[in-house]
Amino acid sequence: MSTKGTVKGIISNLVIVTVDGPVLQNEICYILTGGTSLMAEVIKVIGNDAYVQVFESTRGLKVGSEAEFTGHMLEVQLGPGLLSRNLDGLENDLDKMEGVFLRRGQYTSPLDETKKWSFQPIAKVGDTVEAAAWLGEVDENHQPHKIMVPFVFKGSYKVKNIVPAGDYTVNDTIAVLTAEDGHEEIVTMVQRWPVKKAVTAYREKPRPFRLLETGVRIIDIANPIVEGGTGFIPGPFGTGKTVLQHAISKQAEADIVIMAACGERANEVVEIFTEFPELVDPHTGRKLMERTIIVANTSNMPVAAREASVYTAMTIAEYYRSMGLKVLLMADSTSRWAQALREMSNRLEELPGQDAFPMDLSAIISAFYGRAGYVYLNNGTTGSITFIGTVSPAGGNLKEPVTEGTKKAARCFYALEQARADRKRYPAVNPIDSYSKYIEYPEFEQYISKLIAPDWIPMVNEMKTLMQRGKEVQEQINILGDDGVPLDYHLTFWKSEIVDFVILQQDAFDKIDAVCPIERQEYMMRKVMGLVRTDFHFDSFPEVMDYFKRMINALRQMNYSEFQSGDFKKYENEVDAIVAERKTVK
């Protein structure tokens, strides 16, 4: 018999329930009120009192209301049909909900229970299998969706029987497995998993090293992210966090993209709903929506479900990773998630840490980022979850707990900067403060040497040094005046400006410039570094600015032209002609 309880106290969405039996920490219960049931999660237990956070409004709830405990933690359903869905933070299908407004107590399944999937078996009768082993495959939006042994199964099993190729619904039995102790388990296409636990049904998690191409030059060239890597984008409002994140999610070379809109603007989610079904995936030519799952908990949706939403998104990502797919998970914004933790911690009257955030905030963030990664599955194939979160630092101050906690966990740092945004230098990623730790990995260096060229990393470092030098020189010019510094300084500064304007800046709203494939990035990088290494002769500093402005203009026209097209070559010739004017002949 499951545990029951009665409501004893209510403070906003924290409810105290007196229980008549055992409860689990993080167990899900339903509180009955006014004909609906409100989903809630146990977050603290004292004696017979379970403190639960309710995922919905508690308006009108009374002392004495009944609660039913489910015996399990917050779970999601995993199966074919999740792609292209618009889900809420608790994995309800938003499209299936009735009415314009979200009514509380309305729960809808993310999966279509009547749709028939064309199943192809992979395992054979007599095979020994374990959790996450592939039993068969269905085609979900052109992705080979593996039907797996549920992650919750412990130990090894023998396949007793498996259905032949054919059309089945998600709830049809597709295999029967015999455990070592002889008991039998039925497997369908659906399985459940508690979201707060990491799925660890893989063999090994090595250091990631394969470049994940995003088509954004300042990322791919200067601060590359890898398949299974982690990164974060902090930035004050108005610096283009969302534009950058949308650009990455549209262009990244991933099989599956999961967008967790966590406590952000509803109109931004509507933008994804409206645009993604129309936009084309640059890598496959199919509609972007086909590979996308949206987990939307906008800022006006219940706070407790906001905390759950990032875990829901991560669990779905782990599910697809176990099929050997490349998953990209984007969360906008992890600060809102941290604020949800803060609100609850506050109601629980826990001793606060810095800025009233819970003391273990940093540990919670690290544990979450730790679930991403590149893995070798038990069958030897690989899969990955690349995770990029945005952070909305209060007052634009990067010394706040969420940014600092994330900095310890994420390996790439894309610092959006107000000053750069004000000068319309987009993406406003600060070229000097930002970093990617992966660029230092020998595995990555080896990989990129093969993928691009052996001189690639030295060239990137040379570029970064130039940017640093350019900034120092600019500061000196600002102090000493244009004519107070040697002519060389102006040259160095303008060379760094070439890199900034042509490589680092990119127009996310231009059809061509928005996506820059890696071959094109290499071409432009070599072009620009060639210019940077050239010696030019000038007589006075005013000549330098005009000259380089012309060169930058021609180079940017190259960026706006189709790669290797007539226009592209025309502008390239123009650049070469400009160079010839002042090149020092040795």
Next chain:
Amino acid sequence: MATKAFQKIYTKITQITKATCTLKATNVGYDELATVDGKLAQVVKIMGQDITLQVFGGTEGLRTNAEVVFLGKAPSLKVGDQLAGRFFNAFGDPIDGGPVPEGKEVEIGGPSVNPVRRMQPSELIATGIAGIDLNNTLVSGQKIPFFADPDQPYNQVMATVALRAEADKIILGGMGLTNDDYLYFKNVFSNAGVLDRIISFVNTTENPPVERLLIPDMALTAAEYFAVEKNEKVLVLLTDMTLYADALSIVSNRMDQIPSKDSMPGSLYSDLAKIYEKAVQFEAGGSITIIAVTTLSGGDITHAIPDNTGYITEGQLFLRRDSDVGKVIVDPFRSLSRLKQLVVGKKTREDHPQVMNAAVRLFSDAANAKTKLENGFDLSDYDERALKFAKEYSSQILAVDVNINTVEMLDKTWQIMARNFKVEELNIKQQFVDKYFPKN
């Protein structure tokens, strides 16, 4: 709100703080309203039989044997067409001497719109103010605040915007309005002869501050009625949201909650988002657009209130007095409308985005020239022309007292640019130059 015969009356208050009182009672719902000696209060905490009430009017002079009656409902508003043209207090009671309007009783602070049922905003809201229409175009379903210092004429500009915007209903939510400002709004609306389109919920500085927590929800509940049931375009004006947030911090402080940044409650973001996210474009044509005011302290936008607001709203508008022309303008540098891309050049003339960017860029060249001048450097010919352009642009286009439509704004901007600059200094696409650059 008369006491009904069958309602139970409690007369034993066990605890009183500055804003709350506690008593023993049963069968009480969370968020439920009560009266304490006639003063309105709301249930904020239930612990067994102990019910804690937040008394909106404050607890000064409250007696321990006060009569407490629970009303069995959350704060609500009677919505209907009779709301139009009326003035109410924070509880939705008329303050204009008129009768209590009839209508359907709806709980305020209702559920949010399912995001998949929203439409992408796409209709331009014309205000006649170029600093808005030309540079920071508003779109129906948008939420945007004025970030203003208390001495700036934000209420005047907002009233102007409200009157010019072609909204079916304008709902004013006044929080901590001075009596003078309240009368100003009342007069402006009466004189313009648009009272039948206006509904006001007003909490003045003379009313208890905690009461103003109800104002945004009252205003937005009325807005939802007209936008959903009548498919009307509703414009909601909220002034001043900083005073709303201050009231939040008063309550959380008295509830012994741990303050976060700038002594604001940790839930400030969610509290503000719940209000602003009511801005929406519905499929059936109705929409709610929110224009708010967030007053700043010394222009500091890193304070928790403007900072959290900026993360929620779709841009912000800054007012500035341009000392060169002696007029108030909408600052083209710091202001931003995030949704303008959805309409500029699409719902307006094709050259709009390019003209807008070119003019702002030239205006910024003028600002640089001015800095040069102030630092004692010589000005180039270009600098001189930029400064002349800036004066004309500021007084004839940006000033908030100019009222022209977008086509006139574009034509006039072309003329001012043409008077001061050569074509190649504008950096505008050739096709637009050919079509719109003034020939003489």
